[in-house]
Amino acid sequence: MKKTVATLADGRELIYYDSGDDTVRTAVDPRPLTPVVSRSEIRHDALTGDNVAVASHRQARTYLPPADACPLCPSRDGRESEVPEESYEVVVFENRFPSLSGGVGRCEVVCFTDDHTASFADLTEERVALVLDAWTDRTAALSALPGVEQVYCFENRGQEIGVTLPHAHGQIYAFPYVAPRTAAMRRRIDEHRAETGRNLFDDVVARERADGERVVLETEHWIAFVPYAAHWPYEVHLHPKHRVPDLLALDGAARTEFAQVYLELLRRFDRIFGPDEPPTPYISAWHQAPFTDARREDFGLHLELFTVRRASGKLKYLAGTESGMGAFMNDVRPEDAARRLREVASA
Incomplete structure (x- = not known):
């Protein structure tokens, strides 16, 4: 596995995971983005002991865009997305609309394939192994951040579940508390x-x-x-x-x-x-x-x-x-x- 770390135009971290050691990733994010200003707040429920994240900035997040405006597809044919390269295998980047941010945890997006129409079940065993490597690598990195208590890797599929982007992807949450x-x-x-x-x-x-x-x-x-x-x-x-x-x-x-x-x-x-x-x-x-x-x-x-x-x-x-x-x-x-x-x- 080869790991290449890059930075998006607004300062968020992006990481490519490739199966070939000779893969070179040099594309730069050309979008005129301003730094993301988002700060989540963790509130404690006195009755149950639960922690609740308040993240009002997420109201503006992307919701079921058409395929030609998918932010998880690679940047190609003059269309710019969250991934500057024209193709990728597995890529991880900081969520632009995170539920946890501002020093109270971190949220990342994991894209499993650059094929907009594929689902996880369509992947090869080699690609799944690379995804597992990415989950493991991010677990190690996020668990080392100050204040992080638990790392949670997950995948959703289907609008019935509440998925807002149909492109095959998952997320990783670095919780500043232990989930209920x-x-x-x-x-x-x-x-x-x-x-x-x-x-x-x-x-x-x-x-x-x-x-x-x-x-x-x-x-x-x-x-x-x-x-x-x-x-x-x-x-x-x-x-x-x-x-x-x-x-x-x-x-x-x-x-x-x-x-x-x-x-x-x-x-x-x-x-x-x-x-x-x-x-x-x-x-x-x-x-x-x-x-x-x-x-x-x-x-x-x-x-x-x-x-x-x-x-x-x-x-x-x-x-x-x-x-x-x-x-x-x-x-x-x-x-x-x-x-x-x-x-x-x-x-």
Whole structure:
């Protein structure tokens, strides 16, 4: 992997990741941009303990532009974008409309391909490996920034999810606090250790392997299953079999096998509802241990992949009990979801 660091016209950092060591990146951003002035504010909810980012500058962010005005496509044919080069493999840059900024974290955009019409599932295994390298490199860099407690890499697809740019991309958030879902996991890790003397993630994976009914696929280094108490209609958790706290700790064998496993999961998601259904909207989220956690080795790195589509032509909208109280009700039995995901395996 070759890494080339550049600067956009307004001072934001941009990084190219290329598979070939001989790739040269020299294009300069010619746009007459003024420096981005954005400052997020973190407010603490006294009732729940949650932190809430207030970022009013994001109201002006780009929203579903036409293909010929996509800011994530490369700059070519006289059209200038966020990426000055005429082509790229993987590129990461600071978000122009960040939710976290001004010394309270950082938000970055990750573009997986310069092909505007492609999705992640269309990538080659070699490109997925490069994306994994980029996620890992940015995790290392962002975790070293002052005040950063957790690094979160994720990908969204589909307007149903809330995606505002259709070009295949994801984001990386460097949180100045531990996200609520991770904090809840952290509490359960400690409770489980106190109750059993064992690691929570190890026991969850062992239970799913022993039961087998919710396992979607299993390889030498990875296991994917629908969780026993899945929140979403079709939800899969992907764990390395050797527990590690973050992407930095993944060994070479697991990294090599990841591309094949992840692409297979994404392609199965697109086949859940049949060939006539549009691409399945989804969120794909890496859960890593907070870097400020003294007991972070107890955490289990894993990826959570889920869709809000519950049936052909039907979406799961959060009900009042779910949005208002966080009390989830699933429309699909997890065992049925797992069976369907096994049925649509690649031949």
